[in-house]
Amino acid sequence: MVDFYIQSYVPTKFGSINATHYIAIVVNILLIMIFSYLIGRLNLKAELRTLSMARDAFKGLNLDEKEAEEIDILDKKMIEIAASDQKSRKALLHEFVEIKKKLDTMRRNLAFLSIDVVDSTGMKENEDNMIIANDFAEYRIFVEGNLNTFRCIKSTWTPDGVMSCFETKEDAFNAAKAIMEGLPEFNRTVITMKRAFVVRCGINAGILLFDDQLPLEEISDHVIDIAGHMQKYAEPNSIFLARELADTFDSPQLFKPVEKIVDNLAVSKWSQSD
Numbered sequence: 001m002v003d004f005y006i007q008s009y010v011p012t013k014f015g016s017i018n019a020t021h022y023i024a025i026v027v028n029i030l031l032i033m034i035f036s037y038l039i040g041r042l043n044l045k046a047e048l049r050t051l052s053m054a055r056d057a058f059k060g061l062n063l064d065e066k067e068a069e070e071i072d073i074l075d076k077k078m079i080e081i082a083a084s085d086q087k088s089r090k091a092l093l094h095e096f097v098e099i100k101k102k103l104d105t106m107r108r109n110l111a112f113l114s115i116d117v118v119d120s121t122g123m124k125e126n127e128d129n130m131i132i133a134n135d136f137a138e139y140r141i142f143v144e145g146n147l148n149t150f151r152c153i154k155s156t157w158t159p160d161g162v163m164s165c166f167e168t169k170e171d172a173f174n175a176a177k178a179i180m181e182g183l184p185e186f187n188r189t190v191i192t193m194k195r196a197f198v199v200r201c202g203i204n205a206g207i208l209l210f211d212d213q214l215p216l217e218e219i220s221d222h223v224i225d226i227a228g229h230m231q232k233y234a235e236p237n238s239i240f241l242a243r244e245l246a247d248t249f250d251s252p253q254l255f256k257p258v259e260k261i262v263d264n265l266a267v268s269k270w271s272q273s274d
Contacts, residue, residue: 110153111172111205112224114231115143115179116161118198127193135191136160142186143179150175156216163228165216169205169245173270176201176239180272202230203241229262238271 117123117139124132140157147155147164150171155164166172180199187196206223226242234240246255246268255268 111169112227113172120160200234
């Protein structure tokens with residue numbers, strides 16, 4: 001078939017030599033090269049489209065400075081891949097995948113517990129500074145002991161509050177519950193200040209980019225922010241969390257709905273008095 005078209009449109013006889021067969025071979029090679037090039041370009045477009053979707057998924061998350069740098073590297077690799085030849089492209093694609101794997105390992109489903117002392121400033125009024133320092137140090141030891149009992153991954157303290165991270169929402173809840181239930185005994189047998197420690201707590205959970213090497217205070221994400229906001233609006237001796245999160249517990253009846261909206265989320269609570 002190729003020979004017929006060649007003989008129809010291309011001179012094939014040079015003197016006594018019929019070059020049809022040889023021209024056909026050259027044409028076939030050229031067609032294969034063109035076809036391979038077009039397939040390569042189509043594959044490249046598909047690859048870049050897939051990589052773009054992966055890159056954009058990470059851009060949709062709240063990123064800290066280190067994670068944003070990783071995304072910038074991905075963007076640069078995308079440009080290099082698009083402009084590269086096939087051999088170079090394979091190496092660049094491999095490097096892109098390795099960077100994406102690194103980001104994937106940082107994306108985790110975690111729970112956060114925020115705890116604050118109710119009216120800590122008022123507690124310190126008319127108290128000796130040495131007594132204040134001792135009692136708050138004892139309180140910190142008490143809280144950290146309970147956090148560690150329920151497998152806290154890492155935590156960070158403000159002067160009188162703490163944000164802590166857990167693998168599961170159940171661990172976060174059980175840690176908060178243990179602290180509240182242990183405070184009466186702690187206040188009765190440990191501190192010497194006139195006023196007892198009373199706390200309020202907030203819990204939230206979700207997927208975020210989480211670098212184990214970074215201190216918790218350097219990790220910024222809306223998932224963490226919501227835990228802090230829940231704590232801010234919580235009642236004394238209570239735990240606030242989103243109602244939709246409370247409903248995912250094995251015993252959702254432990255939590256009671258409250259007439260409160262925090263970050264556009266309906267709220268449920270657990271408290272000692274319920």
